[in-house]
Amino acid sequence: MTTPGTTGLILEEPLLCEQSVKGRIGFSLPPSGVPESNLSNLPKSLLRQKSAELPEISEVDGVRHFVRLSQQNYCKDAGLYPLGSCTMKYNPKTTEAASKIPGFANSHPLSTTEGMQGNLKLIYELQEYLAEISGMDFVTCWPAAGSHGELTGMLMIRAFHESKGNPRKKVIIPDSAHGTNPASAAICQYEVITLPSNKEGILTADAVREVMDEEVAALMVTNPNTLGIFEENILEICEVVHKKGGLVYCDGANLNALLGIVRLGEAGVDVLHFNLHKTFSTPHGGGGPGAGPVGIKKKLEPFLPTPLIIKENGTFNLEWSRGQSIGRVKAYFGNFGMLVRAYTYIREFGPEGLRRISEMAVLNANYIRKNLEGTYHLPYSKPVLHECVFSDKLQKEHDIKTLDIAKRLMDYGFHPPTIYFPLIVPGALMIEPTESEPKASLDQFIEAMKTIAKECQDTPEIVKTAPHKTFRGRLDEVKAARELKLRWTT
Amino acid sequence: MRYIPHTPEEIQGMLKIIGLRSVAELFSSIPDSLLQEKPLKLPPALDEMTLLRHLEKVATENHTLPRSRSFLGGGVYRHYIPSAVGELVRRSEFLTPYTPYQPEISQGTLQVIFEFQTMVCELFGMEVSNASMYDGSTALAEACLMALRIGKNRKTILLPSSLHPEYTQVTHTILKSFKDNIVELPFSKEGGFETAALNDYLNDDLAACVIPYPNFFGVVEDVREVVQKVQQAGGLVIFCVTEPLSLGLFESPGALGADIVCGEGQSLGIPPSFGGPFVGLFAAREKHLRQMPGRICGMTSDNKGRRGFVLTLSTREQHIRREKATSNICTNQALCATQMTVYLSMLGKEGLKKLAQLNWQRAEYAKQKLASITGVTLSFPKATTFNEFVLKLPKSADSVLKDLRTKGFDGGIALDRWYHELENSLLVNVTELNEREDIDSFATALKEVLQS
Structure with a gap:
């Protein structure tokens, strides 16, 4: 057998700024077509004095530049990309086609509610699918990436504890966790308690019990963990945390192992984020965009971020504010284009297909x-x-x-x-x-x-x-x- | 299933090598009580044709109007995107790799990021930029967090109410757990910065003042005095730019003295897509570089001395610094940053100016035309605006919008959703996609709606 590595003709390509030639343009502009106002009516103090030095190139120059640069990249469409914890799976082309449908791509987020019924329906249904897949009660689709989902989830946890009179001070995070976990907890002003995994690479209920007290707001756990091992004590661990009034946050980065196999909500998890760009195959794009919906249990429902999509008699409405909500986590409606792709992916696989994944x-x-x-x-x-x-x-x-x-x-x-x-x-x-x-x-x-x-x-x-x-x-x-x-x- | 290649024979062969008899045994490490016995309650799988037909039907339920008949803006702008942009960005080599952790086989993505950073610096007139944030609203929240870090004991953040209201909301949410003091300043009679309102806060608790530029009402103004006062009090000035195309015509935030500039890059080559994915822009003075959030790309050389690019200064980031990182951001919006870079490359130095002027010309024409309708006035008649302005109507903006929609127009955004003092007010955006004929027939439709 042979491996695919060889050498090919990859071309050197300078920066575009170095190829700039005064007077070249790669853009075709229409005439204004209106009676023109005089630019000199504008206050001089407002006008730009020094131009932005963007490159001056033709369209041919530009196309060659970006084609040559693209050829310097390895990508999933070219072959195996076994980046652990990133779930670099094939990105079906149908999902790209779906995101390009003009009714989605050209829809404006500040249109009237009547003018966005299709989008709201799609998001609402995606929330329901993700809830079913994870065993959570509600899902919000607004976070733009996994770490943004973590922040959203931790803000809800903080709001939950505040509603009980004490936001608490600490969050327990295993030493095997992604760096985003402690970083997200820190933005919520929690002190991080690092918990060592045992010799087998998993958490034990005893280890959690030892650090768990009534100042711990939550345990953040990844399941399966970053060693790829299922945290088999999860049920007991959740009990230990709940007993002291804490909540369990699960990082869903590794959900690709559990579709149709385990619903983490049934294991006692209270908050879970999904990485749509991992499990649900929205393309990684060289580092994003992603999408990080968050699933929660009913007790956290009052704290969901706004706006909320409400279905009434087959029509979708938006609830813009809610008393105890953590508020808005991003302008508009999340990374909608990625939600369309994930929805498409789930619909093409269906329940048996997801399990097969x-x-x-x-x-x-x-x-x-x-x-x-x-x-x-x-x-x-x-x-x-x-x-x-x-x-x-x-x-x-x-x-x-x-x-x-x-x-x-x-x-x-x-x-x-x-x-x-x-x-x-x-x-x-x-x-x-x-x-x-x-x-x-x-x-x-x-x-x-x-x-x-x-x-x-x-x-x-x-x-x-x-x-x-x-x-x-x-x-x-x-x-x-x-x-x-x-x-x-x- | 066409995306999963395994044949039954291969599965059996692989299981045998692993030493298992069935696929079910692969999950033997999971407690039985957690293993699902029943299939998920989801709709059945669909073939590609049926699926796309279904999605097209869902999309139709939006009743999305042609872009030329829409006058919606408010931080999401309709602009023409040249065909070459989409073709290039959707290449597998840009679309399907991940973060360039292995620079030897990711030079394409890395050089694009370097060019993106260069363009953001040029647009904003700033010294350093990162590789992107999620969007404009979260970039602003991060800018405020950065100002709190730099300001140490300074806790006050000033947000004028002429800032995009959803940006204000996001900033409140993300900064919630900090013992900061977010103060909302009123806007002036002309829809601009109420400089007098600053005076109460010019003290050693002032961490930062945010300046929306242009602001949510489309207003562009000379804010040099605000910048000076805030900086004299020891605070930082954060510019927030939601329509960066305006910078082809108006002075750059850097030239006006900004310490940090954040904003939204959507208007530069990215479709509205119901509000995302977009690209958050983030630039600063070099002295604040180490407090910046997010990834940064730098130039270096390889072992043979050839020029190359890598992610750098990562000791600020979560995967190294964990709870002490400058931000929790990991995945950003790289593909949207690529899209903006391709778009700006095609537009170029002169194209940016000309397109900005074209937007301004069309909007000025529309402004005069619409404000000449009986009963309609400009809410801020003396203000300079870019491609967006506020009309005061003789009746509820919501009902006018509904009627306009039946005539085939998305007439703009009713402002009373956020501003009770701006009832009957309509935010109208005009871009190069609205030709004279579109503007004229929109004016006729508005006249008819108001007369009925």
């Missing part, structure tokens, strides 16, 4: 894990769901670290896994293949990983100096941070 995602992760076990060190032996985490412990003997392995993978034609996360695994390689990958592509990836492990023994230099076939070699990050160049200047 999780089954095959888990199958693929376990297949990789089984095949690489022994070749790479597996720090935790517990069974995993949708992703698996290895470390560089065995390769360290040859003075090779995770970063080198990641870079060498590029030469074999793969995007590397997530590296150095979760923080509890030194030199972590976090692999999430997703359900989109056929066995053949997993086999190629496994072969590449095994070949690299062999190279670590036989020809370590080639790994340490990788990548060799990419458009650029290793980039100097120290220089980037020291000699700051954050914009083009003449």
